[in-house]
Amino acid sequence: xxxxxxxxxxxxxxxxxxxxxxxxxANKLKVSMxxxxxxxxxxxxxxxxxxxVKGKINIISLKELGLNNDIPETGDTLKENARQKARYVYExxxxxxxxxxxxxxxxxxxxxxxxxSARYAGEKCSFDDNIDKLLEELDGKTNRKACFKTVxxxxxxxxxxxxxxxxxxxITTERYGNKGFxxxxxxxxxxxGESFAEMSGEAKNKISHRGIATRELIKYLLK
Ligand code: IMP
Numbered sequence: 001x002x003x004x005x006x007x008x009x010x011x012x013x014x015x016x017x018x019x020x021x022x023x024x025x026a027n028k029l030k031v032s033m034x035x036x037x038x039x040x041x042x043x044x045x046x047x048x049x050x051x052x053v054k055g056k057i058n059i060i061s062l063k064e065l066g067l068n069n070d071i072p073e074t075g076d077t078l079k080e081n082a083r084q085k086a087r088y089v090y091e092x093x094x095x096x097x098x099x100x101x102x103x104x105x106x107x108x109x110x111x112x113x114x115x116x117s118a119r120y121a122g123e124k125c126s127f128d129d130n131i132d133k134l135l136e137e138l139d140g141k142t143n144r145k146a147c148f149k150t151v152x153x154x155x156x157x158x159x160x161x162x163x164x165x166x167x168x169x170x171i172t173t174e175r176y177g178n179k180g181f182x183x184x185x186x187x188x189x190x191x192x193g194e195s196f197a198e199m200s201g202e203a204k205n206k207i208s209h210r211g212i213a214t215r216e217l218i219k220y221l222l223k
Contacts, residue, residue, distance in 0.1 A: 033058045034221060037097035039071060039089035044181035045100060045210065052205055052214040057221060065093060078103055078115055082153035083160060090155040098154040098217060100210060104183050106171060107145040109137060117183070127182050131175065134186065144170040146187065148209040152217050161220065165212030180204060 037060045038046060050059055062068070071088050075081040078101040085099035103114040113120035113130070121129035138144065145168070152163040168190045175185035177197030184196035189207055196204050205211035 035060055035095070036221070037062070037065065037089055037093060037095055039085045039097050039099035041068075041071070042181075048201060048205055048208075048210055049100070049214050051201055052211055053218055056218055060095075062089070067092065071099075073101070073118075075101075076115060078149060078151040079153070079162060081115065082151045082162070086153040086155045086160070090158070096154070096156045098152055100150055100152045100213065102148060102150045102209060104134075104187070105147050105149060106134070106138070108141045108143045131183060131186055134171065134183065135173065138171055138173075144172070146171050148183075148187070150209040150213040152213045154217060154220070163213045163216040163220065165209040165214070165216070167207060167209040167212070 033056070035058045038049060039062065040046060041062060046059070046061060053059060067089070071085045073081045073085060075084055081101035082099050085101065086097055089097045089099070101115070103117045105111045105114050113134075117130070119125065121133040147166055147168045150165045152165075154161045154163070169192075170188050170190070172186045172188055172195060175197070176188075176195040177185050177199075179199065179201070180197045184204075186195065188195050192199075192207070196208070205214075
């Protein structure tokens with residue numbers, strides 16, 4: 001009986017101690033999580049990348065840093081563009097950062113739109129304009145093979161490092177789904193029965209070009 005009383009009396013002390021220990025542990029985790037700037041204004045990309053790095057890396061957006069102007073992207077390859085975007089941000093903040101550049105390469109179009117995927121239907125065009133143009137150009141073509149390619153450029157202490165991800169698939173003849181962004185409604189990844197725009201963000205990330213490249217980046221950053 002006496003020992004039960006003693007236990008009841010000291011219980012609050014222990015629970016307080018456990019709580020304190022948990023707080024210290026949580027703070028340690030936060031402190032040890034690495035801060036890294038993501039050099040993009042594309043909220044879809046930020047969302048996808050956040051989902052992959054969650055709990056491992058602390059992503060800082062350009063919005064948080066007050067950088068709202070467009071980042072120049074004038075290269076002729078995904079690598080050049082990823083580098084240009086990451087350098088632009090690194091030179092302003094001198095903090096580790098990374099940028100992703102992605103393109104859709106379509107076999108029947110000899111790899112177009114590729115690095116020009118964002119402006120495929122013209123300057124300031126919408127995702128819908130790009131899809132319309134793609135479906136028009138592929139009209140009547142039986143070879144619908146395509147792939148998404150992502151190149152990530154990391155700038156760490158001023159040094160560049162690159163990570164890549166490729167996702168093969170097929171272009172549909174009409175739009176399916178309304179999730180995701182860009183060409184997602186007309187791209188069915190190889191071995192799957194639904195378009196990226198029909199999948200959850202998590203399912204897309206598991207197999208997508210960006211998911212693959214981001215996991216490579218994390219592997220490097222956490223090694
Ligand atoms: P960026 O130059 O890397 O921002 O991407 C070029 C264009 O490719 C974007 O404007 C989108 O239209 C398209 N894009 C990039 N990533 C994806 C994706 O994961 N799914 C569908 N379209 C994408």
